[in-house]
Amino acid sequence: MSDVNIQTLSQLSPDDRAALMRRSETDISGFLDKVAPIVDAVRDEGDAALVRFGREFDRAEGLTADTLKVTEAEFDDAFALVEPELIETIRFAIGNLRSFHEEQAPEPMWMKEIRPGAFAGDRFTPIRSVALYVPRGKGSFPSVTMMTSVPAVVAKVPKLAIFTPPAPDGKVDAATLVAARLAGVETVYKAGGAQAVAAAAFGTETVQPALKIVGPGSPFVVAAKRMLSDRIDPGLPAGPSESIIFADESVDGGLAALDLLIEAEHGPDSSAWLVTHSQRVVDEATAALPSHWAEMSEQRVAFSQAVLGGPAGGIALTQSIQDSYDFINEYAPEHLQILSQEPFEHLGEITEAAEVLMGPHTPITIANFCLGPNAVLPTSRGARTWGPLSVSDFMRRSSVGYVTAKGYPDLADNARRLAEYEGFSSHANAVGPMRQRYLGN
Numbered sequence: 240m241s242d243v244n245i246q247t248l249s250q251l252s253p254d255d256r257a258a259l260m261r262r263s264e265t266d267i268s269g270f271l272d273k274v275a276p277i278v279d280a281v282r283d284e285g286d287a288a289l290v291r292f293g294r295e296f297d298r299a300e301g302l303t304a305d306t307l308k309v310t311e312a313e314f315d316d317a318f319a320l321v322e323p324e325l326i327e328t329i330r331f332a333i334g335n336l337r338s339f340h341e342e343q344a345p346e347p348m349w350m351k352e353i354r355p356g357a358f359a360g361d362r363f364t365p366i367r368s369v370a371l372y373v374p375r376g377k378g379s380f381p382s383v384t385m386m387t388s389v390p391a392v393v394a395k396v397p398k399l400a401i402f403t404p405p406a407p408d409g410k411v412d413a414a415t416l417v418a419a420r421l422a423g424v425e426t427v428y429k430a431g432g433a434q435a436v437a438a439a440a441f442g443t444e445t446v447q448p449a450l451k452i453v454g455p456g457s458p459f460v461v462a463a464k465r466m467l468s469d470r471i472d473p474g475l476p477a478g479p480s481e482s483i484i485f486a487d488e489s490v491d492g493g494l495a496a497l498d499l500l501i502e503a504e505h506g507p508d509s510s511a512w513l514v515t516h517s518q519r520v521v522d523e524a525t526a527a528l529p530s531h532w533a534e535m536s537e538q539r540v541a542f543s544q545a546v547l548g549g550p551a552g553g554i555a556l557t558q559s560i561q562d563s564y565d566f567i568n569e570y571a572p573e574h575l576q577i578l579s580q581e582p583f584e585h586l587g588e589i590t591e592a593a594e595v596l597m598g599p600h601t602p603i604t605i606a607n608f609c610l611g612p613n614a615v616l617p618t619s620r621g622a623r624t625w626g627p628l629s630v631s632d633f634m635r636r637s638s639v640g641y642v643t644a645k646g647y648p649d650l651a652d653n654a655r656r657l658a659e660y661e662g663f664s665s666h667a668n669a670v671g672p673m674r675q676r677y678l679g680n
């Protein structure tokens with residue numbers, strides 16, 4: 240049996256407790272050094288560098304500049320290759336995602352009469368070009384394709400392109416192509432990691448540059464986004480998956496263990512904690528893990544054992560429910576699952592989680608794939624200030640103001656007084672007697 244990292248929070252020093260908040264991506268300085276030459280090469284050499292890195296890192300030996308962009312024939316092949324049942328499932332998921340994101344989309348414009356004759360509001364317009372990163376290292380992700388594409392299409396972004404690593408056969412994952420087409424994205428480039436971020440930022444002979452890049456990825460992707468943030472908007476920080484399963488005394492610890500393994504299996508760089516004040520839940524979860532591992536693939540067992548062996552995962556035994564809430568809010572997880580027969584009783588206490596899934600029938604899996612909300616979420620405590628990827632992330636907001644002749648005098652007087660105080664003579668003149676000459680009243 241593998242060792243599980245069990246921490247009794249009341250016995251930890253402040254430093255040891257702070258260490259539990261760490262994620263593998265917290266310190267990406269080592270990756271910054273590795274991605275710097277990749278970024279430079281893509282900027283200087285364009286397609287040639289994308290081909291070289293695709294061969295080196297993705298082992299796509301046959302990749303050439305001519306095959307960097309997915310062709311119509313490759314889309315057709317993908318539809319022929321993917322099981323019809325899976326195609327229907329992708330349609331099902333896209334339908335739910337679309338329903339959620341259409342509801343979430345802001346009105347194109349709103350205006351309020353702030354005072355008589357003075358109107359102001361917001362106007363939302365789509366960002367002109369956005370790159371969607373879909374990972375493909377430790378798995379393939381048609382789900383991420385849907386999660387990034389659907390809100391972008393709802394926002395009506397005119398130029399959308401997916402970047403995803405090629406497999407050694409030089410192809411893009413077939414279900415990813417099906418999901419892209421069904422969601423409404425036509426351009427897919429075979430590029431992953433830091434080189435994809437650099438290509439989106441600078442453009443190459445084949446790749447059109449974009450103003451923004453969204454989507455999760457490995458620390459190479461995260462590091463490149465950080466490095467190029469003055470060149471391309473890197474969107475919300477979405478790194479290795481992480482979760483907290485919070486269980487109260489009303490649930491079976493075996494179920495908590497089953498759900499703890501969901502995000503723990505992504506990779507050794509993931510983070511996953513079971514947080515509970517119930518010793519019984521801890522004992523049941525620990526006892527159940529081996530039988531759950533027996534039902535998983537060898538690779539996923541290795542990943543989840545690496546995570547739950549610590550230091551970035553395991554079981555945290557708290558002294559009280561309040562202690563659990565405090566830990567969760569301090570940790571600010573990407574995914575939080577409240578395992579309780581009365582989940583809404585706890586919800587009001589949770590302030591810092593990017594996604595809160597309620598009760599035993601809402602495991603993280605359902606929201607990862609097809610419930611409707613977006614599963615691209617801020618990691619590494621980003622949930623303290625960021626929310627999930629949304630339609631607004633694909634739109635820019637402008638303020639709109641409109642003052643009528645009736646509303647003008649009052650606003651002008653007040654604005655002039657402030658302009659004079661701040662020492663701006665032109666500002667003041669523009670709302671003083673000089674303007675009256677032109678307005679003619």
Ligand SMILES: NC(=O)c1ccc[n+]([C@@H]2O[C@H](COP(=O)([O-])OP(=O)(O)OC[C@H]3O[C@@H](n4cnc5c(N)ncnc54)[C@H](O)[C@@H]3O)[C@@H](O)[C@H]2O)c1
Nearest residue numbers: 296374375376377404431432455456457479480505614615
């Ligand atoms: N937050 C979310 O919404 C979400 C969703 C899905 C996955 N994820 C996370 O995204 C990550 C996906 O990572 P991944 O590795 O599976 O796929 P990835 O596509 O992000 O990374 C693979 C790419 O990294 C590059 N790379 C690999 N080794 C390299 C090296 N030695 N030097 C330079 N570049 C190298 C290669 O270009 C490769 O194509 C995981 O950490 C997973 O937990 C997050």
Ligand SMILES: N[C@H](CO)Cc1c[nH]c[nH+]1
Nearest residue numbers: 380382383480481607614
């Ligand atoms: N857990 C990921 C977001 O953190 C989403 C995902 C896709 N596939 C499996 N899981």
Ligand SMILES: [Zn+2]
Nearest residue numbers: 480501502607
């Ligand atoms: Zn997942």
